[in-house]
Amino acid sequence: MNTDQLIQELSSGLTPVKRLHSPGRRLVQWLAVSVPVLAAITWFFGFRPDLAQCLADNRFVIQNLAALVTGLAAAWTALASSVPGFRSRTLTVAVVPALLWLASAGEGCWAEWQANGWSSLDSVLHQKCLPEIVGSGLVPALVLMVLVRRGLALNPGLTAGLAALAAAAIGSAALSLFHDGDTAWVTLTWHVGSAAGLSALASAFGSRLLSRPARSLPA
């Protein structure tokens, strides 16, 4: 088939399509499903007993706000990257809060290290949050993947990595409401580390997760 025939065929068989919603609107759709699910998980396990004390601690508030903002920003960036013409400088939207999250956890670790030395690392071995983070982030991850697949991710590794980071970060923020005993080292290794690990894993398999060619939905 030559190109003119292809053009003829594509245009003569054209049907109206439903335009993809903006990244902001799809982010709202993602939150509309994810927030109730995370609220239900929190309700099921119950708030941690020391939550009131934690909320009075600036470090706890900053760390978890940073995780929450990382989740929102990474989700928005993942959705934006599923539209052709995505500019790589938009990545700073996700990178800046992720670095803030890392820095706030790192600052906590430094303070714990100065106070307790090597013994501050004990909690890392006793507290393993990866299953809880995966469990909390599972539904947000699946929903985000569905929303991302409605577009056309030209860099599937990047999009999948951002989606996994978003799900893990928002899962981590929710986890801190019902999971007690997390020290700064636990936050750095198990929360931030899990998010980074899951993001790298998703990025490696991104082309398999998102390689399906885009298909316009009928209007």
Add this chain to the structure above:
Amino acid sequence: MINDRAKHLEDSARWGQWMLAAQAGDQAAYGRLLSELAPVARRMAARQMTAFGVTEDVEDAVQEILLTLHGARHTYDPDRPFLPWFAAIVDHRVKDGLRHHRRHRGRETDIDSVPETFLAQAANTSATDRMDLGKAVAKLPAGQRQAVEMLKIKEMSLAEASAASGQSVPALKVAMHRALKTLKGMLGP
């Protein structure tokens, strides 16, 4: 330079309008859009492919670009300029094509003439075999012929062929299966 920029902006605005109409199902606007974009895609693809020493397969790349654009037309946001959206699709498809070319290149060797490998005449008739096969494919029913052309001749994936033809993946599989059966019957044992 300023004139070039003004022309780009003007083209981008016009194509954006046509794509907006195409999203609503305007076939005439879509036909005009694709007809204007094909030579642009050809120029962009040829420039990138030539930079990597690839001079053939440009037309295949153009068709891939148009098919991808067709499948992704719902992702165009009329509030944003058209050209960056289109250029990203072109860039992606050309790079994909170059990767495909490199993969196949490693397994292929250019030869001037097909060497005779067997004494028997029947083993050395690839040209006439191709003609027979071409005639047999032309005689296939439309749906089966389309499946063979897309999946075997153009080497499209099932998903891409489905997007281009509007047929479902199972329907394409069935058409391909039937086509092979019919061709087997036509060309003998």
